[in-house]
Amino acid sequence: MKTPCNASSTIRKLFKLRPLAQSWIKYETGNGHNTFLWTDYWHPLGSLYQKYGDGIVCHMGKSLTAKVATIISNGGWKWPRSRNPAVQDIIAHTPPNFQPHVDCEDSVPFNC
DSSP: OOOOTTOOHHHHHHHHHHHHHHTTOBOBOSSSTTSBTTTSBOBTTBOHHHHHOHHHHHHHTOOTTOBGGGGEETTEEOOOOOOOHHHHHHHHTSOTTOOOOTTSOOBOOOOO
16 A cells, blocks of 8 residues: 555654564464465565565466465465475475464464
């Protein structure tokens, strides 16, 4: 979301802080329907778009607005077959015990 052109200076400053705030919001993956695949912090590597850029979106054949649910199948991850180093890196950094909980909604746990 872009900063509205008629926004106050306070709102403009808040929008500039958005990337910092996003790094603190980590989604716990349920069925993947409410979490964005590329821009949300749900994977152990963080935001995949921030880490790999536009190229990863093209190589995976998913749109920038794709949800995590597009790579979940039968209760597990269904990564595309690819020789692309970025895709291989994502797969390599997906721990075996890191699985979606398809019977639940995605959530953002608040740890105090």
